Amino acid sequence: MLIKEINNNFHEQLDALFGKDEVQSFFFILMEYLHNLKRIDLALNPNFEISEEEVQKWEAIISELKTEKPIQYIIGETWFYDSKFYVNEHTLIPRPETEELVDWIVSNLQISKFPNQQKILDIGTGTGCIPISIKKNIPEAEVFAIDVSEEALKVAKRNTIENKVEVHFILQNILELEKLEPKFDVIVSNPPYVRNLEKQEIKKNVLDYEPHLALFVEDNDALLFYRKIAQLAKESLVEDGQLFFEINQYLGKQTVELLEQLGFKNIELRKDIYGNDRMVKCSL
Numbered sequence: 001m002l003i004k005e006i007n008n009n010f011h012e013q014l015d016a017l018f019g020k021d022e023v024q025s026f027f028f029i030l031m032e033y034l035h036n037l038k039r040i041d042l043a044l045n046p047n048f049e050i051s052e053e054e055v056q057k058w059e060a061i062i063s064e065l066k067t068e069k070p071i072q073y074i075i076g077e078t079w080f081y082d083s084k085f086y087v088n089e090h091t092l093i094p095r096p097e098t099e100e101l102v103d104w105i106v107s108n109l110q111i112s113k114f115p116n117q118q119k120i121l122d123i124g125t126g127t128g129c130i131p132i133s134i135k136k137n138i139p140e141a142e143v144f145a146i147d148v149s150e151e152a153l154k155v156a157k158r159n160t161i162e163n164k165v166e167v168h169f170i171l172q173n174i175l176e177l178e179k180l181e182p183k184f185d186v187i188v189s190n191p192p193y194v195r196n197l198e199k200q201e202i203k204k205n206v207l208d209y210e211p212h213l214a215l216f217v218e219d220n221d222a223l224l225f226y227r228k229i230a231q232l233a234k235e236s237l238v239e240d241g242q243l244f245f246e247i248n249q250y251l252g253k254q255t256v257e258l259l260e261q262l263g264f265k266n267i268e269l270r271k272d273i274y275g276n277d278r279m280v281k282c283s284l
């Protein structure tokens with residue numbers, strides 16, 4: 001079968017569910033994943049043929065996509081900050097907004113006075129995309145990462161191997177921790193922040209497949225993780241050390257107020273590429 005016929009079939013079966021543009025994006029992801037072909041390769045060779053066995057792989061993936069299972073879980077990988085990361089159902093799928101957070105941190109570290117001597121901690125690491133991306137761009141930094149999920153840490157450790165970097169991983173429930181050691185120059189976290197009342201806004205592909213442990217907090221204490229991490233950071237950041245958070249878009253003002261109450265200064269709230277309040281930086 002010709003690859004262009006697969007493309008037509010792909011759209012016929014999936015456009016009504018996802019929309020033409022997203023289906024085309026899926027198609028190009030799978031072209032590279034299944035055949036190591038990029039978009040330009042299809043333009044140059046529209047009559048590229050695939051075997052019956054390969055057709056069956058496409059059909060199987062189409063069946064999974066019809067259940068709205070994320071394509072990243074289907075193929076077991078995604079790209080983040082120009083690097084490939086292994087993902088599975090024990091980890092959130094890294095998102096573009098988090099790339100913006102990483103870029104903010106990396107940019108700050110690169111212009112700091114002693115960037116190569118930094119000690120950096122990521123709390124709630126999931127796939128390890130934040131600490132691994134930082135380590136790849138600031139290779140002399142010493143990078144640590146914490147997660148409550150043993151299965152998530154297995155994924156993160158695999159990603160350090162794939163990306164050829166060293167990160168020190170710690171299995172720990174941050175809510176049960178009394179003190180962070182050693183002292184850190186930068187602490188970053190993208191903790192659970194979606195309130196249960198916001199579940200109706202969450203798409204089926206996220207709600208049905210991504211780990212709720214990493215997503216949701218109770219409505220009556222939505223800043224639970226921010227409060228705990230900020231309290232720990234007060235004792236564990238060096239002088240002028242920086243704390244970065246990815247935040248709930250609806251709770252930017254409340255997050256800033258919490259940090260002010262805890263004595264942090266130079267608080268900066270930033271919007272993401274979609275115009276939503278999404279990240280905060282502050283210092284001691």
